[in-house]
Amino acid sequence: MAELTLNEKRLLAALKGKAGKVVDVPQLAAAMEATPEAVVQWAYLAMDKGLVHLDRIVDKAFVYTDEGTAYRTAGLPETQLLRAIGGAGTPLADLQKHPAFKIGFGQLRKKGLIAVKDGVVTPSAGASTADDEVALANPRAAGARAKELIKRKLLTETESVRHTVTLTPAGASLAAQGLDLKEEIGTLTRDQILSGAWKNANLRRYDIHKLPKTVYPGKSHPYQRLIDEMRQILLEMGFAEMHGGIVQSAFWNFDALFQPQDHPAREMQDTFYLKEEAPLPEGWERLRDMHEHGGETSSTGWGGKWNPDKAKQCVLRTHTTSLSIQYLVNHPEPPVKAFCIGRVYRREAIDPTHTPEFEQLEGIVMDEGVTFRHLLGFLKEFYQRMGFEDVRFRPGFFPYTEPSVEPEIYVNGLGWVEMGGAGVFRQEVTAPWGVTYPVLAWGLGVSRVAMFRLGLKDLRQLYQSDLEWIRNSPVHAPAKVGRRA
Known part of the structure; x- marks a missing residue:
């Protein structure tokens, strides 16, 4: 027997002396001058040694709401209405004047207890609400009918928990032998150690084989930790972080990125438009000329008539690239290395792989002599630091970059997975703002990386407050999902 x-x-x-008898915890707590919670804890320890049985008993009770109390006296609305109908039936117009009509009529039709024909309401054969009245009078014995009354907010169900303790024969035998109730010391003081008093103290023994109680320290959400990891990697790679509002004008969100004003992505089914408008920035005419005929470059533009009113419309940003072009306008001279991790919004149906709002990682590099090969190197370095060793690229198309690529990573069990888009900004994007050096740019999906790193199958879990998942997720979990087996 353990200590x-x-x-x-x-x-x-x-x-002692109560072997086999069921004793309520509050009674024991009063006798021991302790709280019931403490007695339950001690009983659990004793139960592990086979000395007592601890039983947890859940008592359920039904409580009437004010509406339910009124119906106990007057009858349920459907009962009141059924009485008013009578056996011969009643005109619907007359029945509508009854105070119980609004609720009672719906309940009677739902239960198939009435029929309506030619404006007259008649009871069905054998129509009765007696069982529902019995359930309301005695919900404890009503079963499923009581649940229906709870849904109708006529009843509420309450639960109370109580504990009882029963002394086992082994416990009774030990208690009969006599117990040393000398006070124990669980923590030594400095004085006890210096004086040597600890040598004669009754020290509490500890079971080193017993697992301690699990402690859940406060920590940030796993998704936020992953975003912070991405941010740290880019800062270590020499990038500066850029910021901007989630509400952007269509000018910066679309037009400045050389998306034509009739582009499908600008339609209402893809974009959240707001009723507000934003003024056009200084020099907007150069962008108009770029769209209409290519401005002063070799481009021919998109042709047609560019509408400044459409560019003034405000939207919830559909990508963080709108921040990149504004950053370049404010920093037109090299070198520039900047990134943004921000939320973007698109009209998507919610399912395990899509949500209408998600995070995007945006990055730009502008300097003399940078090339497409540098872009691939930046992306490969980033993904490898995130734990994805196998990275490859395939050609892509975007209105504002040329050449363009889509980076892919290898995920065990899934194969190659596309992660976003990247490329070199076209002259139609940079020339209106006097940027003459090449600009490397990318927009990557953050949530996809998170799903692979955290082992999730449902994107929605990233945005839920699942305490069990948050508690059990490690503070740091460098994944190897990108490595081949």
């Missing part, structure tokens, strides 16, 4: 703590001994002493 007993003082409180376990006190519990056995309080139960």
Whole structure:
């Protein structure tokens, strides 16, 4: 038999002579001058040693709401209405004047207890609400009908928990032998150590084989930790972080990125438009000329008539690239290395792989002599630091970059997975703002990386407050999902 703590001994002493008898915890707590919660804890320890049985009993009770109390006296609305109908039937117009009509009529039709024909309401054969009235009078014995009354907010169900303790024969035998109730010391003081008093103290023994109680320290959400990891990687790679509002004008969100004004992505089914408008920035005429005929470049533009009113419309940003072009306008001279991790919004149907709002990682590099090969190197370095060793690229198309690529990573069990888009900004994007050096740019999906790193199958879990998942997720979990087996 393992060593007993003082409180376990006190519990056995309080139960002495009551072997086999069920004792309520509050009664024991009063006798031991302790709280019921403490007695339950001590009883769990003693139960592990086979000295007592601890039973948890859940008592359920039904409580009437004010509406339910009124119906107990007057009858349910459907009962009141059924009485008013009578056996011969009643005109619907007359029945509508009854105070119980609004609720009672719907309930009667739902239960198939009436028929309506030619404006006259008649009861069905054998129509009765007696069973529902019995359920309301005695919900404890009503079963499924009581649940229906709860849905109708006529009843509420309450639960109370109580514990009982029963002394086992082994516990009774130990209690009969006599127990040493000498006070124990669980923590030594400095004075006890210096004076040597600890040598004669009754020290509490600890079971080194017993697992301690799990402690859940406060920590940030796993998704936020992953975003912070991405941010740290880019800062270490020499990038500066850029910021901007989630509400952007269509000018910066679309037009400045050389998306034609009739592009499908600008339609209402893809974009959240707001009623507000934003003024056009200084020099907007150069962008108009770029769209209409290519401005002063070799481009021919998109042709047609560019509408400044459409560019003034405000939207919830559909990508963080709108921040990149504004950053370049404010920093037209090299070198520029900047990134943004921000939320973007698109009209998507919610399912395990799509949500109408998600995070995007945006990056730009502008300097003399940078090339497409540098772009691939930046992306490969980033993904490898994130734990994805196998990275490849395939050609892509975007209105504002040329050449363009779509980076892919290898995920065990899935194969190659596309992660976003990248390329070199076209002259139609940079020339209106006097940017003459090449600009490397990319927009990557953050949530996809998170799903692979965190082992999720449902994107929606990233945005839920699932305490169990948050508690059990490690603070740091460098994944190897990108590595081949």
